[in-house]
Amino acid sequence: MRSLRVVLWVISLGFLFAMNGQANYTFLGHLLKYQRIDSGILLFCEGDVRLEIRFLKPEMFRVTLIRPGDREPLLEYPLAKTAWEEVDLQFQEENLNLILASKDIDLVIHKYPCRLTVLDKQGTVINKDDPGLGVGWEGNEVRCWKSLAPGERFFGLGEKTGDVNKRGREWVMWNSDIPGYNHETDPIYQSIPFYIGLQQNKAYGVFFNNSYRTVFNMGAGNRRYASFAADGGSLDYFFIYGPQISRVVSTYTELTGRITLPPLWGLGYQQCRWSYFPESEVLNLARTFREKQIPADVIYLDIHYMDGYRVFTWDKTRFPDPAGMLRKLREMGFKVVTIIDPGVKADTNYTVAREGLSGNHFISYPDGEVYVGEVWPGPSYFPDFSSPETRRWWGQKLSGLLDAGVAGFWNDMNEPAVWGRAFPLEAVMDDGGRYSSQKKMHNLYGFLMSQAAYEAFRTHRPNRRPFLVTRAGFAGEQRFTAVWTGDNVASEEHLELGIRMMLGLGLSGVPFVGTDVGGFIGTPSPELFARWVQVGAFSPFFRAHTHYNSRDQEPWSFGEEVEEISRKFISLRYQLLPYLYTLMWEAAESGSPPLRPMFWYFQEDPTVYDHAYQQQFFFGEKLLVAPVTREREYLKKVYLPEGKWLDMNSEAVYQGPGAFVVEAPLDRVPMFLREGGILPMQEAMQYLGEKTANSLLLEVFCTEKYANLLHYEDDGETIDYTRGKYRLTQFEYLKERDHWSFSKSRVHDEWGGGERFLEIRFHAAAKEPDRITLDGSALEKIAAAETQRPGYFYDSAGKILTVRFAEAGKEQSLKIKP
Structure with missing residues (x-):
């Protein structure tokens, strides 16, 4: 004292x-x-x-x-x-x-x-x-x-x-x-x-x-x-x-506030451009994904789906049968997300404009005159989302798109943007009866528009999880929406900048983030697109997007090599979904973002703050990713903090702290499993819900260090998880004096998901074990190809021990005698 x-x-x-x-x-x-x-x-x-x-x-x-x-x-x-x-x-x-x-x-x-x-x-x-x-x-x-x-x-x-x-x-x-x-x-x-x-x-x-x-x-x-x-x-x-x-x-x-868990399909790959039309082009795009066996879950419709940019309408020439098109896309496993701009065309023949005027739903000047600004539809009114009545009215309009089969909404131009970039500061919004000017309300506009869309889901689809993405927002927006980093550029600098911006957003409480893969403005080289897809595979929000009249920017648009690399890493994304979904649950529970800077875990290590390593990031607690962000760079200098690290590409084990140079050809992204890491994965699929995953793969890095994973699962669609309908499973690994032990324990199990086959791959296993028991009973040695038979096999070249068995009951325990 x-x-x-x-x-x-x-x-x-x-x-x-x-x-x-x-x-x-x-x-x-x-x-x-x-x-x-x-x-x-x-x-x-x-x-x-x-x-x-x-x-x-x-x-x-x-x-x-x-x-x-x-x-x-x-x-x-x-x-x-x-x-x-x-x-x-x-x-x-x-x-x-x-x-x-x-x-x-x-x-x-x-x-x-x-x-x-x-x-x-x-x-x-x-x-x-x-x-x-x-x-x-x-x-x-x-x-x-x-x-x-x-x-x-x-x-x-x-x-x-x-x-x-x-x-x-x-x-x-x-x-x-x-x-x-x-x-x-x-x-x-x-x-x-x-x-x-x-x-x-x-x-x-x-x-x-x-x-x-x-x-x-x-x-x-x-x-x-x-x-x-x-x-x-x-x-x-x-x-x-x-x-x-x-x-x-x-x-x-x-x-x-923290996120509401997104629908599982919202974590899949998403394809967008300004714009896909007409209907035949959208359907052809979907068929091409399925024919080429490139996984995808979402297709976006940009502003050209509307009739003269009138929000909540369809262009009947380009899209003569929206409900039919949306049904065909659902049958192929696709969800459709439509862009929603706040500007309402100032057209007295337009129902939305008439209703908005009669209901006093639009922003006005202090003297009561309704504000008119220029944006895509031409002269436009702007809803006052600070008014609960206006949010309800807007939600009713959104429900019409939901009824037609639209799955989610992309809120854009909601800074709010107008031509001339000068939304009048004197324009007022309701703000709980305080009638506040844009000096207070401008920064809140995107936040409130996202809130309106979120409330529309809660009102009109009460047991369905909202899927929303916004360009503009304010603190607390994570309660309602995902965020993408806006109109970026197809350049190496923007690929790197996007990583840093995603990390910054995560540190600011916004975990569901992503960039426009490939860059929105300009055209990426084939190599740059491949590297961007690799980063996208680890981004919580994974969407490719490009500008109007730009070159094609789908995964197959850059030649066979990049198509195959895109297929590989988009498939990896789907394999990693058990892990990413658990990370999103962590975000909902604690606010921890899936993408974490190295100093999240190594706060006292001065090197993790080095400018050269700021594009490295943790994907969850145990997987360190060091993406290549420059063209013609096929060796990558990475920094590994204190501890042992498993190179997931080469099976090499590194002892940190230290800088290491690893091979990084175009079809490889350097990633390292931290000691104590258990990484859950599944078989790839073409879209979420295509089939039931009947197996779970667990990648375990064998060291002296205790390893554990708390794995989260639910139905991926409803909000029943908020009523306890979910499963939590604890997996643990421990190296004891004369054996290894690995256990599974159900911590919470009120979800109806069935049992499955577990495949556990123990990396850096120095030799083939003498004996393995499951709950006291010996497991047989099997061939690697016997995928549905309990047992084990050892890869001496890679030093990987694989153990397979069917899940049964709340607890199971392996003992491995080296």
Whole structure:
């Protein structure tokens, strides 16, 4: 305690001497008095300004600035959870400080002036207000300055370009339609005002709960501070302590919400272009996938399926029988997802426009005149999705497409985009009767449009999982929709940028993400397309897409070699679906994204932050992927952190930490199974539901390290899993003194999935075993071709032991005597 007091005394002196400067900003002044409140404290400062601090969890507290005359309520849209249990706090007052201590952190409140410092329980400074600046305001602008520590790193901020580490740049939150963006472009389509800071290998998070145009300065142009500011609204932020990055993301997604499990087919391969038409071309596309035996589940219809770009209509010349076409596609195993743009053609002969006008469903100017903007249909109205009535009306229109057989919706142009890129700031939306301008509502528009579509599914298909993908959005959108990274470019740079953007979105609470495979603008070379498909195979959202009048960009469009490579890796995607589906369940349970940067697990390893390795990523906990992102690159330098790693291509075992060069011909992506890893796989299929998977393959890396897998399964279609209708199976491997053991145990089993054959492949098995028993009974040695017969066989060249047996009952146990 004495050392902590010395630290606080030194910090407090710094705050005391920092208040002599003058500026146009008004800064939070001295603390005059305080009042204890439930799980927190209310601070009364000079100028009749208050600061409310309330702990929501031992590792999370909320800070709200209350100025005289503040009338605008705090933002509610992003927050999924608002009721929290009381947090036990210890309170202490000293001459210069107040201290609120939870079991995880100590929050020091400096009195002169009023500033905050967060310490861990060892007295290490995790985060602190800048002594001279702290919190300030100028007119409607509010801002918070945080001291910038040497070597401090920043991650997240949603869908941002640049490097994974966001330090050294200023980032703006203002949803913008910017096709063909590059490494430096900002802002683009999404606004997620949440970042993760890391200093001294300890992580924290800050969520700025404000939808106005916000600016995050992460040490841009200065070495003193990082700051976040908004043009209006409240200074209202949540501070989250880790110290693990994974815990920060978990707590943040507890606050802003987690995904609903997508339908299993939504994790399959998806084919899109601007645009597939007429009907005969769409059906021919589907037949070609099946003839060529390239797996696929989804075909998209872009804006040309509509009648004059009128949303909720069909062009009767191009698509004379939509329901019939959709039925034929379903018979071939395809789902169809249609684009939905928010712009409603301003045409009084158009039913949707008439209903929208009569129902007051459109955005208007403050004087009541309905706003008209130019977009694809020409002059258009824009629905006010902040109104529950408008969302219900929109949902009724979406239900007509669902009734016709459409399976999901692709919400586009919802920044909202208009020609001229200047949606009027003075235009107002209902916002719960507050009639707020676009200064507040602009960044929320895509979020609210996604909410409308999600609610349409819940109302009109109550037991069916929604499938939605959006271009624009805001914090908390993960509750409703998947996200793709917008109109990218067919280039190596964009392939790499897309990986970094997916990692950034995952760190920002959005796990269901992907890029336009092959690039939307321009034409990829055959080699670049092949490499992009390889990355897509590990992306949660896996869709190829291209621009209007571009060259064909289907998997067979680049020659026989690339067709075969595409078939191989799309098939691999389907083989990996038991693993990916389990990862999506983890995202729904804890917020952990399927794609994870290396520092997710190796936070204290300085090399994992190296610029050269920022395109490597973990696919779940145990599989490290190091994709090739440059043409004519057939050797790949990879970094493997501490531990043993199995090269899934060569069966070589590497000891980390260290950099290694591995072969990476065009038909190979370097990937490594981490020791302790169990990787579940299945046989490939042409589409989800084509056949029942009657076997489960488990890839096990045999080391001295304990290995386990908690494998999740359900029906993949309904929301019955929320009522307990699912299966959880624990698989465990342990190397004991004189044998290996492998066990299966049903943790939860209320899903009606049948039993199946298990095939377990033990990699790096040094020699053929003397004896293997299953629940005490010996297994026979069999031939590799005997796929449905219990037993085992050993591949001495690859050092792989394969054991096969039928599942039976809740528990089974293998013992392998080397």
